[in-house]
Amino acid sequence: xxxxxxxxxxxxxxxxxxxxxxxxxxxxxxxxxxxxxxxxxxxxxxxxxxxxxxxxxxxxxxxxxxxxxxxxxxxxxxxxxxxxxxxxxxxxxxxxxxxxxxxxxxxxxxxxxxxxxxxxxxxxxxxxxxxxxxxx
Amino acid sequence: xxxxxxxxxxxxxxxxxxxxxxxxxxxxxxxxxxxxxxxxxxxxxxxxxxxxxxxxxxxxxxxxxxxxxxxxxxxxxxxxxxxxxxxxxxxxxxxxxxxxxxxxxxxxxxxxxxxxxxxxxxxxxxxxxxxxxxxx
DNA sequence: AAAAAATTACGAAAGTTTTCGTAGGAATAC
DNA sequence: GTATTCCTACGAAAACTTTCGTAATTTTTT
Numbered sequence: 059x060x061x062x063x064x065x066x067x068x069x070x071x072x073x074x075x076x077x078x079x080x081x082x083x084x085x086x087x088x089x090x091x092x093x094x095x096x097x098x099x100x101x102x103x104x105x106x107x108x109x110x111x112x113x114x115x116x117x118x119x120x121x122x123x124x125x126x127x128x129x130x131x132x133x134x135x136x137x138x139x140x141x142x143x144x145x146x147x148x149x150x151x152x153x154x155x156x157x158x159x160x161x162x163x164x165x166x167x168x169x170x171x172x173x174x175x176x177x178x179x180x181x182x183x184x185x186x187x188x189x190x191x192x193x194x
Numbered sequence: 195x196x197x198x199x200x201x202x203x204x205x206x207x208x209x210x211x212x213x214x215x216x217x218x219x220x221x222x223x224x225x226x227x228x229x230x231x232x233x234x235x236x237x238x239x240x241x242x243x244x245x246x247x248x249x250x251x252x253x254x255x256x257x258x259x260x261x262x263x264x265x266x267x268x269x270x271x272x273x274x275x276x277x278x279x280x281x282x283x284x285x286x287x288x289x290x291x292x293x294x295x296x297x298x299x300x301x302x303x304x305x306x307x308x309x310x311x312x313x314x315x316x317x318x319x320x321x322x323x324x325x326x327x328x329x330x
Numbered sequence: 331a332a333a334a335a336a337t338t339a340c341g342a343a344a345g346t347t348t349t350c351g352t353a354g355g356a357a358t359a360c
Numbered sequence: 361g362t363a364t365t366c367c368t369a370c371g372a373a374a375a376c377t378t379t380c381g382t383a384a385t386t387t388t389t390t
Contacts, residue, residue: 108351188309333389
């Protein structure tokens, strides 16, 4: 039987890169590198261009990214879905820091954060939705 | 001015150890090591005693743990609070994988998880609580 | 009292992630 | 057409995390 290639969970730096791509669509290394550096505080040291390049080449190898070659430069895009990756990340965090309880994580996230009225409404609506579908 | 010692965010292995301590109170290395190995699947390799010992010694140095010497063996306890640590961990995850939006994380956690009726109720109650206190 | 078992300390290896320097080539500017 | 800029490739260093072997000491067992 042919084994489907296992794509590893992204590291922290890799997640940062993926976020930029999920938000902005496929982009060049230059764009990503600029975006990462803009997000950084003035205190932190700037990320070198070749650092980002190398990371993205590794991600390509791991199967986290795909790319097209346009003109001289390469354009990268995510090879994994944001939703699935976020779920994967959450699973890890829930296990590592919340004793496996996702609802503890939710309670903590809500309790220690300034969530806007609209967002709270959205969350409540989702809960009602879940209750309707699950416990009818 | 005297700089308060900065305690670093725990690594993944360190979080596993802290969880055992938060749940069971102060304990020996032996207890922690046993607990960690019990939680492991039969597939994973067992963690050696000295591995756990070394980790906890490092955590002591970092200021993540404290200890008392009772008889011949040492008893360790967390030097940081569970709540604060969880908040710290959440902040990182929210930044790394959820574009800084905690409510996105909450929506994702609720959406892709089998949360029990009771837990959903608890969460709803908390939201109502927050709304009352914030937007009165 | 000798052997076996359990404990801490510690250095170092092994593994992983992040960063960067250098080289080579192609486009652009002067 | 030469110099400068911009890009990729790639190896290797640096930094961080995890694992373990060995030694020294103390307690427990035989």
